[in-house]
Amino acid sequence: MHKLIHVAVGAITDGSGNILLAKRPGHAHQGGLWEFPGGKVEPNETLLQALDRELFEELDIRVVSAEPVIEIIHDYGDKTVWLDVHWVTAFTGTPRGKEGQPLRWVPVNELPQYEFPAANYPIVNALTLPDxxxxxxxxxxxxxxxxxxxxxxxxxxxxxxxxxxxxxxxxxxxxxxxxxxxxxxxxxxxxxxxxxxxxxxxxxxxxxxxxxxxxxxxxxxxxxxxxxxxxxxxxxxxxxxxxxxxxxxxxxxxxxxxxxxxxxxxxxxxxxxxxxxxxxxxxxxxxxxxxxxxxxxxxxxxxxxxxxxxxxx
Ligand SMILES: Nc1nc2c([nH]c(=O)n2[C@@H]2O[C@H](COP(=O)(O)OP(=O)(O)OP(=O)(O)O)[C@@H](O)[C@H]2O)c(=O)[nH]1
Structure with missing residues (x-):
């Protein structure tokens, strides 16, 4: 297994049963697929600090509250990611694709219709199943x-x-x-x-x-x-x-x-x-x-x- 890349991932909710998806740029790893916004945790950063920074850099929002969903370790062959997923249940600002990435609010039960990187399928199951x-x-x-x-x-x-x-x-x-x-x-x-x-x-x-x-x-x-x-x-x-x-x-x-x-x-x-x-x-x-x-x-x-x-x- 390669070195683990720790990634802070946000399942951002709008309070009406929708989750925000972003499209990965074509040239990026797993490019062209939909993803939950987020990015790599920098050294000396906590997971929640990384989540807040990434969502500000990508979407212009600040995280107010977040709760754990699931952690997934997935080996893509060329890299191994550790996706640390949190519900983002409250945030300030209005999400916009600061990097030009397309965004879409999607009803939770429609998530299975979207094409994600392979590591994301258990995340979709976690988000769609009850507690x-x-x-x-x-x-x-x-x-x-x-x-x-x-x-x-x-x-x-x-x-x-x-x-x-x-x-x-x-x-x-x-x-x-x-x-x-x-x-x-x-x-x-x-x-x-x-x-x-x-x-x-x-x-x-x-x-x-x-x-x-x-x-x-x-x-x-x-x-x-x-x-x-x-x-x-x-x-x-x-x-x-x-x-x-x-x-x-x-x-x-x-x-x-x-x-x-x-x-x-x-x-x-x-x-x-x-x-x-x-x-x-x-x-x-x-x-x-x-x-x-x-x-x-x-x-x-x-x-x-x-x-x-x-x-x-
Ligand atoms: N943000 C995000 N990354 C995901 C998801 N699923 C998944 O496999 N990944 C993988 O996790 C890694 C996260 O990288 P990233 O490119 O979003 O992180 P970053 O913004 O810090 O990267 P960069 O600064 O290198 O561009 C990528 O290898 C990506 O393919 C997902 O739902 N959201």
Missing amino acids: KLLITGAFNSVDDFTGRLEAALQQGVKLVQLRAHEVNDTDYEQLAGLASERCNLYGARLVLNRHNAADFLNSIPAQGIHLSSAALEKAPVLPADIIVGASCHNQSQLQQAAKLGAHYATLSPVLPTKSHPDATPLRWNNFVHLAKKATLPVYALGGMNEEHLPPVKQKGGQGIAGISCWWGN
Whole structure:
């Protein structure tokens, strides 16, 4: 690997769900592609100082507040970049392309339509995925299932993983149909966790599938154009998930959890270390509650995943 080039990258938001893209000049590295504005961190500069300087030099704006999104290390062959990405949630000034570069405000959900340098695709996933991932838990009846799901959606969950290993295919399909309807009503996305999940996508308008760590280790070819998540417990599974092109991973158990009482928790320091090294968005899973969300995001995790924090007992 070449020497790492540390780059401060800004996902600048306008408060209305748009993100600012700039086009890289034709002659530059990865020229002609869209990018998130930013540039190299100079010696003796902090990341946030570099971000502020670069955005002033390129766009004539000053950063007022910024929050971590994700860090990506990518080897282009001719150079290795370490993209340190922050949401820029408040700034002064009006962005203009001081270097003549074209700018465009793009709705977050349209980002996947743009052509970026290869390192940017996990960044796009991090920006488009939410910070709360519900995994469905035990229930007594179909009404109980929909009631619990609805309560979780009312708490702001925007990504739901339907995990119901105890039911047969027919019942799973019924639950998936109900979950899909409810998720649609709340603007949430649904991913199916089942060994034959892809089969259900013919009849259920879910947005993706979620692979168990065992399925991940079989290195399946991932279907295109859907969200794919993966359950990971260590660095090699995170690497495998990224290599196969998964959009996100859950990493567990971070803390002791009722659902897996015999598993040894990773604890926070290992979670942070592994999430930082991963080249895809990583949700902390295992013993989570809403209080953990701000510190997880502050440390570069995508957010929190869990059953009991939103599903009830
Ligand atoms: N700013 C920015 N750089 C990116 C992105 N994605 C990506 O791979 N890069 C790479 O990160 C490096 C950043 O270089 P840069 O050219 O923006 O930095 P700079 O303004 O300090 O460079 P310069 O002074 O050499 O012109 C380049 O190799 C670029 O290809 C992105 O979204 N934004």
